[in-house]
Amino acid sequence: MIECRSLSYSSEKKQILSEINLTAINGEITVLLGPNGSGKTSLLHCISGIINSKKNLFGDILIDGINSTKYNTRGRSKILSLLPQTLPSLQITVSELVSYGRSPYIGHFGKLSDNDKKTVNNVIDRVSMTEFYDTPVSCLSGGERQLAFFAMLVAQNTGNVLLDEPTSSLDEKHRSKIFDTVYELKKENKTIIIILHDITEAVRLADKICVLDNGRSVFYGTPEQFVSSDVPEKIFGVVPYKCLHDGKEKVFFSRKL
Amino acid sequence: MATNKSSKVNVPILFSFSILIFISVFAASIFIGSVHISFWDVIDGLMGKGDNAVIIRSLRVPRAIGSVICGAALATAGLLLQSATSNELCAPNIIGINSGAGFAVMVLTCFFPNAHYMLSPISFIGALCATAIVMGISVSNKNTFTRSGIVLSGVAVSAFFSAGVSFLSLRFPDALPSYTAFSVGGLSGVYFEDILPVIAPILILILFSFLISQKLNLLYLGDESAMSLGVNTKRLRVIVIIIAAALSALSVSFAGLIGFVGLIVPHISRRIAGHDNRILIPLSALIGGTLVTLADILGRVVFAPGEIPCGIFLSALGAPFFLFLLISRRGGSRT
Numbered sequence: 001m002i003e004c005r006s007l008s009y010s011s012e013k014k015q016i017l018s019e020i021n022l023t024a025i026n027g028e029i030t031v032l033l034g035p036n037g038s039g040k041t042s043l044l045h046c047i048s049g050i051i052n053s054k055k056n057l058f059g060d061i062l063i064d065g066i067n068s069t070k071y072n073t074r075g076r077s078k079i080l081s082l083l084p085q086t087l088p089s090l091q092i093t094v095s096e097l098v099s100y101g102r103s104p105y106i107g108h109f110g111k112l113s114d115n116d117k118k119t120v121n122n123v124i125d126r127v128s129m130t131e132f133y134d135t136p137v138s139c140l141s142g143g144e145r146q147l148a149f150f151a152m153l154v155a156q157n158t159g160n161v162l163l164d165e166p167t168s169s170l171d172e173k174h175r176s177k178i179f180d181t182v183y184e185l186k187k188e189n190k191t192i193i194i195i196l197h198d199i200t201e202a203v204r205l206a207d208k209i210c211v212l213d214n215g216r217s218v219f220y221g222t223p224e225q226f227v228s229s230d231v232p233e234k235i236f237g238v239v240p241y242k243c244l245h246d247g248k249e250k251v252f253f254s255r256k257l
Numbered sequence: 258m259a260t261n262k263s264s265k266v267n268v269p270i271l272f273s274f275s276i277l278i279f280i281s282v283f284a285a286s287i288f289i290g291s292v293h294i295s296f297w298d299v300i301d302g303l304m305g306k307g308d309n310a311v312i313i314r315s316l317r318v319p320r321a322i323g324s325v326i327c328g329a330a331l332a333t334a335g336l337l338l339q340s341a342t343s344n345e346l347c348a349p350n351i352i353g354i355n356s357g358a359g360f361a362v363m364v365l366t367c368f369f370p371n372a373h374y375m376l377s378p379i380s381f382i383g384a385l386c387a388t389a390i391v392m393g394i395s396v397s398n399k400n401t402f403t404r405s406g407i408v409l410s411g412v413a414v415s416a417f418f419s420a421g422v423s424f425l426s427l428r429f430p431d432a433l434p435s436y437t438a439f440s441v442g443g444l445s446g447v448y449f450e451d452i453l454p455v456i457a458p459i460l461i462l463i464l465f466s467f468l469i470s471q472k473l474n475l476l477y478l479g480d481e482s483a484m485s486l487g488v489n490t491k492r493l494r495v496i497v498i499i500i501a502a503a504l505s506a507l508s509v510s511f512a513g514l515i516g517f518v519g520l521i522v523p524h525i526s527r528r529i530a531g532h533d534n535r536i537l538i539p540l541s542a543l544i545g546g547t548l549v550t551l552a553d554i555l556g557r558v559v560f561a562p563g564e565i566p567c568g569i570f571l572s573a574l575g576a577p578f579f580l581f582l583l584i585s586r587r588g589g590s591r592t
Contacts, residue, residue, distance in 0.1 A: 050484055077487030084481035091532045092477070103475060104487040109535060110471035149482070156486065 001025050001191050002047060002080075002160055007059035009039075009046055016042045017215045020059070024208070026159070027189045029182065031202040034212035035235065040195045041085060043212065044162045047193070048082040049073065063160060077104040080160040083153045085168070085195075087145055090137040094148045097137055098124055101155030123155045126184075127177060143170040150178055154185070161185060163194040167201075179205060199236060199253050203227060211235055227251055266530050275543045279325075282550045286321035287313065289554055291561040315448065322456070323447040323511060324553045324567065325546035328518055330459045330508040332545020333466055334501040335519025336526070336537055340473045341497040342408055348520035349505035352411040352498060355440075355516070356418035357387020358509045362439045363425045366432040376439065377451065377510040384506035390414050392498060407498065442515035443566030444553050451511040462504050463542050466497075470534035473497065477532065515568040517575040518545050524582055 007020040017039045024030040032040045045051040047061055049068060061068040063080055071079070081101075090097065101123070102116045112120070124130055127147055137145055150166055163182070167175045182205070186192060196202045202209060203223040211219035211231055219231040226232070227240045238253040288299050294309050302313030331349060338347040349355065361383020365375055394410040426433050472493055475483040480490045505519070522545040523537065530536045552567040552574070559565065 045481075048481075048485060050481055073484060073489040074487035077485060080485075082481060082485040084479065084485075086479065086481075088477065088479050090477055092474075097478075100475060100478065100486060103471070108468050108471060110474065152482075153485075 001062075001064055002193060003060075003062040004043070004047065005060040005062070007043070007046060007057075007061060009042060009051060009053075009057050011056065015215055017046065017212075020212075020217050022210055022217065022220065024160075024191045024193050026191050027186060028207040029186055029192045029194060029205055030208045030210060031206035032193060032195045032210050032212065033197075033199065033202055033236075038212040039215040040212055041164055042215075044082060044164055044193065044195065048080060048162055049076050050082075074104060077156070077158070079158050080162065081153045081156040081158040082162040083150055083164060083166050085164040087149045089145065093134050093136055094129055094132045094140070094151070095120060095124065095134065097148055098151045098155050101152040101157075104156065119157070120155055123151050126154065127151045127181060143174045146170055147174055147177065150181070154181060158190075160191045161193070163192070165195050165197065168197070199232060199238060200251070203251050223251075266536070268530075268536060271530060271536075271540070272543075275540060275547075279543050279547045282547045282554070283321055283325060286324065286550045286554050287317045289558055290317055291557050291564060319449045319452055320444050320447050320553065321550060323452045324444050324550040326452065326456055326459050327444065327508045327512040327515060328522075328545035328547065328549030329463060329542035330504040330545075331515060331518040331549070332522035332526075332541040333463050333538060334504040334508075335545075336523040336534070336541045337466055337473070337497045337501040337504075338519070339523050340476060340534060341494045341501075342405075343476070344405070344408055345524065346520070347408055348517075349501060350415065350514075350516065350519070351408055352502060353387030353391045353414040353418065354384045354502060354505040354509060355514045356415040356422070357390075358384040358506065359436070359440055359514060360418040360421045360425075361386070363422045363432060363436050366435040367425050367429040370432065370435070373435075380439070380513075381506045381510035384509050385502060387414055387418060388498070388502035388506070392495065392502075396495065407494070439513045441566045442513035442568030443556070443564075444512055444549075445564055445566065447511055455507045455511060459504060459507050462500050462507075463538070466500055467535070467538045469493065469496070470538050473534040474532075513566075513568065515549065515571060517571050517579070518549060521575045521579050521582075522548060524579065528582060 002024040004020050004022040007017055009017040020043060022030070032043065034040050042051065046057060051057060063071065063076070068076070099112055099116070099120045102112060102119065103110065106112060106116060124133060127150065129147060129151060132140065132144065132148070137148055140148060146166065146169060153161065166178050170178065182192060182194065203226065206223050209219065209221065209223055209226045210217055213235050218235065219226060219229060232238050232240060232253060238255055240251050240253050242249050242251055288296065292312060294302065294312065298307055298309050299313055301307040302309040305314065334349045338349065338352065339345050358380040361379045362376060365372060365379045369375065391407070391411045391414050394414070395407045422436070426436065472488050475486050475488045476490065476493065483490050508515070522541050525544055526537050526541045530540055549567060549571065552570040556565040556567045556570045
C-alpha cells in the first residue's frame with residue numbers, strides 16, 4: 001500500500017508537485033494521467049526514493065504503512081520496484097537482466113540460488129521471452145527491451161509496483177502481454193501505480209484514476225467517476241462515448257470537435 | 258526471433274590463460290634486463306648467491322613487483338571510473354590525478370629542489386587533493402553530480418593544474434628536467450622501500466573493488482533502475498571514485514605518470530570477457546599488471562644498455578593498438 005499525504009516538491013525554479021494526496025491500496029491498479037510535464041514521473045520518483053531531497057520535498061509518503069524515509073535503499077528495493085521510462089540498451093543477455101531483479105535478495109557477488117534461478121526462468125516464460133533467453137538486450141527491438149525490463153521488475157517480486165509508461169513503444173501484442181501480467185500482479189494483491197498516456201486504456205485498466213495538471217491533483221476517483229466528470233474534456237480536450245465492442249459496452253474517447 | 262545469441266566466455270579457462278601469461282611475463286621481467294645474466298645465475302641471485310644477487314634481488318625483483326602492482330592499480334582504477342561514469346573514455350587522468358600529482362611535483366622541484374625524498378608522498382597528496390577538488394565540485398551541486406558532470410569537473414580542474422605547471426615551468430626552467438622525468442613515468446630506480454608501503458593498500462583496494470563489482474553491474478541499468486534494485490547510486494559513485502583515486506595516487510607515488518593503462522586495459526578486458534565487472538575487475542588487474550611489466554621489459558631491452566621509460570613505450574604502442582580496437586570494434590556500446 002502506498003499513501004502520499006500533502007506531498008509537495010519543488011526544484012530551484014519551479015513548483016513540480018503541490019499538495020498531492022493519493023492512496024493506492026493492495027490489489028488495485030492506480031493509473032496516473034496528465035499532460036506532459038504535469039508531474040507524473042516526478043511523483044513516481046518521489047515515491048520510489050529517487051527524489052529524496054529534504055530541502056525541496058514536503059509531506060509524507062507511506063509505503064506499507066511506514067514512512068518511506070525509514071527505509072534505506074536496499075530495504076526499499078524489497079518492497080517497492082520501479083520500471084523507469086528510459087531504458088538503456090545493454091550488452092548483457094535477457095536472462096542476466098532479469099536475474100538482476102533478484103539483486104535485493106542476494107549477496108555481494110550476485111550469485112543466484114536455485115530458487116532465484118527458477119523465479120527468473122518462470123518470469124521469462126511468463127512474459128513469453130523464452131526465445132530471447134540468451135539474446136543481448138542491445139539486439140532486442142525497443143518493445144522487446146521494454147518487455148525484458150518489465151520482466152526484471154516482475155522478478156523483483158515486490159508488493160508495490162511503479163510503472164512509468166510501460167507500454168509507450170509497444171505494439172498491440174506486447175502491450176496486451178504487459179497488461180495481462182499487470183492484471184496477474186493485481187490478483188497477487190500487489191499495489192500498482194502506473195503512468196499511461198492512453199485515456200481509453202487507463203479507464204479499462206484502472207481501479208482508481210489520479211489526474212495531475214501543473215503538479216496538482218485535479219481528479220482522484222474511479223474510472224466511472226472520471227468518465228462522467230468534466231476532467232477528460234477540460235484537461236485532455238476529449239469527450240467519452242460508449243459503443244458495443246465484442247458484445248460489451250465499452251468507453252472510448254474522441255477529440256472534441 | 259532472436260537475432261543474436263550471446264557468446265559466453267569460459268571464465269576458468271580465461272583466468273588460467275591470463276594467469277599463465279602474467280606469471281611468464283613476471284618471470285621474464287626478472288630474467289631479462291639490460292645486463293645479460295644467465296638463467297642459472299638469476300636463480301642463484303634469487304637465492305642470494307653469486308655476484309648478481311644485488312642486481313636480481315634489489316633491482317629486478319622490486320621493479321617487477323612494482324610494474325605489476327602499478328599496472329593492476331591503474332587498470333582497476335580506469336575500469337572503476339569508466340563504470341561509475343558510464344564513459345568509456347574516462348581514465349585516472351580525467352579526474353585530475355595526473356595534473357594534481359604533476360602540479361605538486363612541480364611545486365616541490367621549484368621551491369624545494371633538494372627534497373627528492375618527498376617526491377612520492379607529495380605526488381600522492383597532489384593526486385588525492387586534485388580528486389578531492391573534483392569530487393567537492395561534483396557533490397556540492399546536483400547539476401555537476403552527474404556522470405558527465407564528474408568528467409567535466411575533472412577536465413576543468415586538470416586544465417587549471419596544467420596551467421599551474423606551465424606557469425611554474427616558465428618561471429623555474431631548471432625544475433623542468435625533474436618534472437619531465439616524473440611526468441613520463443617509469444619504473445627505473447624503484448626499490449623495495451618505494452613499493453612496500455603501497456602493496457597492501459593497492460591489493461586491499463582491488464579486493465574491495467571486486468566486492469562491489471555486482472553493484473557496479475547494476476549501474477549499467479541507469480540510476481533509476483539501479484536505485485530501484487537497492488543500489489545507493491550516489492554513494493556508490495563517490496566510493497568508486499575515491500577507490501580509483503587512491504589506486505591511481507598510490508601508483509603515481511612510485512611510478513610517475515604512466516598514461517594509457519587506465520584507458521586501454523578496461524577496453525581490452527571488455528573485448529575479451531564482456532561487461533560483467535565481477536570478471537572484468539580481476540581480469541583488468543591481471544592484464545594491466547602484465548602489460549606494464551611487458552612494456553618495462555621492452556623499455557629495458559630494445560635500446561639496451563640505454564633505457565626507455567615504460568610510460569613512453571605504453572603510449573607509443575598503446576595508442577595504435579587502441580585505435581585498432583576502436584576500428585575493429587564490434588557493434589553496440591555498453592549502455
